[in-house]
Amino acid sequence: MKRPSGPFLLLGLLLILPLMLRDAYYQHLMILVLMWVAIGSGWNLISGYTGQVLFGAAAFFGFGAYTAALLSSKLGVSAWWGLPLGGILSVAIAFPFGWICFRLRGPYFALATLALNEIFRHVATIWESLTDGMIGILVMQTFISKLPYYYVALAIAILSIVTVDVVMRSRWGYYFVSIREDQDAAESMGIDTLYYKMLSLCISAFLIGIAGALYTNYMGFIDPKVVFSLHEISIMAILVGIVGGVGTIYGPLVGAFIMVAVQEIFRTGGFGILHFIGQSTGWPFMSGVIKYVSEAHVLSFGILVIVVILFLPNGIVGDWSLIRKFLIKSKKPAV
Amino acid sequence: MAFFEVQGIVKFFGGLAAVNGVSFEVKEGEICGLIGPNGSGKTTIFNLINGYFPLTKGEIQFQDEKISELKTHQICQRGVGRTFQVVKPLKRMTVLDNVIASAFLRHHPRSDAIKLAEETIEFCGLTHYKDKIAKSLPIASRKRLEITRALATQPKLILLDETAAGLNPHELEEAITLIKKIRDSGITIIIVEHIMKVIMTISDHIVAINHGMVIAKGTPAGVVSNPEVIKAYFGEDYRA
Numbered sequence: 011m012k013r014p015s016g017p018f019l020l021l022g023l024l025l026i027l028p029l030m031l032r033d034a035y036y037q038h039l040m041i042l043v044l045m046w047v048a049i050g051s052g053w054n055l056i057s058g059y060t061g062q063v064l065f066g067a068a069a070f071f072g073f074g075a076y077t078a079a080l081l082s083s084k085l086g087v088s089a090w091w092g093l094p095l096g097g098i099l100s101v102a103i104a105f106p107f108g109w110i111c112f113r114l115r116g117p118y119f120a121l122a123t124l125a126l127n128e129i130f131r132h133v134a135t136i137w138e139s140l141t142d143g144m145i146g147i148l149v150m151q152t153f154i155s156k157l158p159y160y161y162v163a164l165a166i167a168i169l170s171i172v173t174v175d176v177v178m179r180s181r182w183g184y185y186f187v188s189i190r191e192d193q194d195a196a197e198s199m200g201i202d203t204l205y206y207k208m209l210s211l212c213i214s215a216f217l218i219g220i221a222g223a224l225y226t227n228y229m230g231f232i233d234p235k236v237v238f239s240l241h242e243i244s245i246m247a248i249l250v251g252i253v254g255g256v257g258t259i260y261g262p263l264v265g266a267f268i269m270v271a272v273q274e275i276f277r278t279g280g281f282g283i284l285h286f287i288g289q290s291t292g293w294p295f296m297s298g299v300i301k302y303v304s305e306a307h308v309l310s311f312g313i314l315v316i317v318v319i320l321f322l323p324n325g326i327v328g329d330w331s332l333i334r335k336f337l338i339k340s341k342k343p344a345v
Numbered sequence: 346m347a348f349f350e351v352q353g354i355v356k357f358f359g360g361l362a363a364v365n366g367v368s369f370e371v372k373e374g375e376i377c378g379l380i381g382p383n384g385s386g387k388t389t390i391f392n393l394i395n396g397y398f399p400l401t402k403g404e405i406q407f408q409d410e411k412i413s414e415l416k417t418h419q420i421c422q423r424g425v426g427r428t429f430q431v432v433k434p435l436k437r438m439t440v441l442d443n444v445i446a447s448a449f450l451r452h453h454p455r456s457d458a459i460k461l462a463e464e465t466i467e468f469c470g471l472t473h474y475k476d477k478i479a480k481s482l483p484i485a486s487r488k489r490l491e492i493t494r495a496l497a498t499q500p501k502l503i504l505l506d507e508t509a510a511g512l513n514p515h516e517l518e519e520a521i522t523l524i525k526k527i528r529d530s531g532i533t534i535i536i537v538e539h540i541m542k543v544i545m546t547i548s549d550h551i552v553a554i555n556h557g558m559v560i561a562k563g564t565p566a567g568v569v570s571n572p573e574v575i576k577a578y579f580g581e582d583y584r585a
């Protein structure tokens with residue numbers, strides 16, 4: 011990543027990828043990956059760089075998603091307006107929320123985001139006159155082809171990575187990391203820690219809110235259970251953040267790729283391998299195994315968090331030199 | 346009005362009066378030594394000046410402004426820098442980045458902040474460690490990093506809390522030289538130090554405290570020969 015040509019090569023690859031990868035299923039997965047790059051980048055800014063763990067990313071994701079959906083269902087405006095508006099309204103939530111929660115240090119912020127997540131989920135479920143509750147909201151999709159969605163998602167992913175990169179090179183970035191490393195030191199260096207924590211959270215909420223609005227436009231349907239989901243969104247966001255590498259610019263990209271793949275492996279039972287084994291061997295218990303595997307992904311997510319924290323505390327990007335050393339070492343005896 | 350003035354400050358931790366009615370003033374450009382046995386309240390006084398703890402009672406004035414109602418970062422913005430006795434390096438950042446983060450307070454384009462940071466690092470003799478991660482530094486250099494970071498906020502008054510503790514004789518000489526250099530650059534200093542050699546050679550005036558109260562004030566020679574101070578340091582039975 012040190013060579014400046016790296017990002018451009020990557021960008022070029024991502025630009026032509028859907029033209030080579032014509033299978034709609036893989037295009038769908040790539041769109042999800044790009045959406046998760048935005049969410050992961052947002053999470054990474056407030057949690058990885060600023061050190062304030064965001065447990066309830068779904069609060070902002072779902073808020074962005076509902077903004078887009080309600081624009082269309084209630085106001086008859088194109089749900090695409092949800093992209094900017096979902097981001098801006100998420101900031102409008104993040105601002106007072108941060109103002110209240112960041113006065114306290116320690117785990118209060120993390121827990122409060124979890125609470126916000128749950129409050130929003132309940133409100134979206136109960137306020138049926140607005141949201142249709144559990145029934146959810148259907149939004150007419152604009153395109154049949156996946157390509158336009160792919161490029162919109164790519165633009166959002168690029169926006170996220172560039173935003174985080176630019177911010178982290180600026181004074182704000184220095185302040186965020188200072189706050190993460192030691193709040194007392196930061197305060198005595200003249201840094202208004204409350205203000206800069208709020209600023210970091212607002213940028214995060216903006217990126218995550220946009221990703222939520224993208225989800226509505228792309229999937230064409232949302233309900234509270236999905237977009238405010240604790241494990242599908244909030245915990246997944248943490249995983250995307252830490253698997254790739256906490257506090258690294260490209261960590262969320264790597265994390266998004268791996269986590270969408272992992273999620274998909276579980277959802278499909280190893281891309282159908284288990285099905286295949288079950289069918290070809292005729293073992294009756296395989297259908298049970300398949301069912302458990304596809305439902306065990308919440309558990310496996312937890313295990314993955316532990317494994318990553320134990321062996322790669324800085325994630326795949328952050329510990330890349332460690333991984334390389336390990337690979338080279340383990341190759342040598344074979345030679 | 347004095348450049349810097351502490352008026353009857355009191356700090357209670359539960360029932361314990363860590364600081365109990367301390368008053369003193371510091372003139373612009375001088376070095377004020379704050380001495381006292383362990384646990385006498387010196388660090389707490391710094392934490393009160395710096396706004397890290399709220400005052401129980403009293404008032405602190407800096408350049409005709411009551412700073413005791415401001416927040417820590419605002420007090421720093423007014424021109425009061427500090428170091429921590431228990432050092433607080435920004436561990437996973439390089440020395441340079443530690444200091445750049447500080448320099449941003451008064452120098453906005455990043456290039457300006459970097460320039461000031463590099464000058465300050467040079468001034469404090471940390472150039473050799475510039476690109477090292479802060480947590481990898483030996484303790485003497487960490488103490489120096491504390492000073493460097495405080496200086497990069499360009500304070501008018503700096504509070505140094507035992508920055509010479511645990512240094513070997515050679516490092517001690519360097520520390521004294523640095524403190525004098527800071528004074529010569531026009532920065533007023535309040536310094537807490539146990540090592541009498543340091544305090545005696547550099548202070549213009551000394552405030553001695555015990556049990557959170559001022560027991561003597563004045564010139565270094567006067568304070569050190571004060572019977573109260575001798576008693577506080579060496580106990581009742583000590584005969585000179």
Ligand SMILES: Nc1ncnc2c1ncn2[C@@H]1O[C@H](COP(=O)(O)OP(=O)(O)O)[C@@H](O)[C@H]1O
Pocket residue numbers: 358363381382383384385386387388389390
């Ligand atoms: N945060 C705190 N909470 C409770 N007691 C404290 C706190 N900080 C200091 N003290 C107490 O206040 C007294 C003065 O401590 P301190 O200012 O650190 O002394 P010094 O720096 O002179 O060695 C001690 O008795 C100490 O135990």
Ligand SMILES: [Mg+2]
Pocket residue numbers: 387388389430
């Ligand atoms: Mg102390």
